[in-house]
Amino acid sequence: MRISLHIFGRLILHITAVIVLACFLSASAAGQRVVDKTVATVSDGVRTELITYSDLLWQLALQPGSSVTAPTSQELNAALQTTIDQRVFTLEAERLPRTAPADDEIAGEISRMLAFFPPGEFEKRLTQVGFKSIKDDNFERIIARRIAVEKYLDFRFRSFIVITAEDEAKYFREVYIPDFRRRYPESLLPTLDAERPRIRNILTEERVAAGIETFLDEAKRRVEIVVLSEV
Numbered sequence: 001m002r003i004s005l006h007i008f009g010r011l012i013l014h015i016t017a018v019i020v021l022a023c024f025l026s027a028s029a030a031g032q033r034v035v036d037k038t039v040a041t042v043s044d045g046v047r048t049e050l051i052t053y054s055d056l057l058w059q060l061a062l063q064p065g066s067s068v069t070a071p072t073s074q075e076l077n078a079a080l081q082t083t084i085d086q087r088v089f090t091l092e093a094e095r096l097p098r099t100a101p102a103d104d105e106i107a108g109e110i111s112r113m114l115a116f117f118p119p120g121e122f123e124k125r126l127t128q129v130g131f132k133s134i135k136d137d138n139f140e141r142i143i144a145r146r147i148a149v150e151k152y153l154d155f156r157f158r159s160f161i162v163i164t165a166e167d168e169a170k171y172f173r174e175v176y177i178p179d180f181r182r183r184y185p186e187s188l189l190p191t192l193d194a195e196r197p198r199i200r201n202i203l204t205e206e207r208v209a210a211g212i213e214t215f216l217d218e219a220k221r222r223v224e225i226v227v228l229s230e231v
Contacts, residue, residue, distance in 0.1 A: 039080060040227045042087040047094070049087035051080065056231065057129040058142060059083050064116050068128045076231035086149065088219050093152035101147040109143050110134055157211040163203045168192065171199050 040051040059079040060066040066075050114122050114134075123134050131139045172192045176199065180189060192199075 037229055039229045039231055040084060040225065042084060042091065043224045043226075044091045044222065045224075047091060049090060051083050051087060053229075053231070054130060055083050056080055061125040061129045062113060068125050073231060080227075080231060084225060085216060086146070088216060088223060088225075089149045089153065090145065091223065092219055093149050096152065096155075098148065098151060101144045101151075105147055106140050106143050109147055110140075153208075153212060156215070157208045158204070161204055161207050161211075163200050163207075167203055168196055168199050171203060 037053050038050050039053055039056065042049040042051070056076050056079040057068055057071070059082055060071055060075060061068050063079075066079075071079075116122075117125075126134060126136070126139060133139075169192060172195065176195060177189065180187075
């Protein structure tokens with residue numbers, strides 16, 4: 001993680017803004033019992049994204065298997081790194097004004113999240129971190145923001161990827177066949193044409209992931225990330 005340091009004057013300004021917003025958040029978050037604090041800031045020189053302790057709990061609430069009532073330092077730090085990445089993408093996405101996500105898109109994304117949890121578990125986790133329910137306005141705003149970032153990533157990376165027939169044949173020959181032979185030595189090998197859609201999807205996702213990783217590394221060189229409180 002490349003974390004650049006603010007000069008002292010800039011840091012004082014950030015801390016002042018942090019204190020003001022942290023007080024607002026701790027007073028306005030319905031059901032929030034823990035006094036909130038700002039953990040980090042991400043700034044592009046024009047806009048500053050604040051990451052609070054609540055943000056980390058909200059991130060953990062969306063991750064199956066993670067604790068929201070007694071998170072470990074390891075869980076909180078992993079959530080912090082994920083949230084920093086999200087805020088970097090948010091700053092980049094806001095450079096290109098786009099239509100806000102529709103209500104049905106938000107509902108669809110929430111339904112997708114629900115599928116990863118046992119019945120009732122997801123909503124229980126949300127109430128434990130300060131939301132009233134899955135229909136909480138603050139929660140829906142968080143989901144809307146994530147959808148906006150996902151749309152930006154799709155536009156920025158996925159829409160420009162080209163997978164050729166030669167790419168598919170090479171993957172089939174060099175990766176798919178050896179893996180299939182190792183896993184299913186007694187089975188008949190499928191044809192390239194039969195596996196072409198799946199191979200195309202795999203190659204697309206690999207290139208999207210590689211593009212996002214490179215882009216994120218470059219974007220972090222353009223922003224200032226300051227960790228104000230250890231978790």
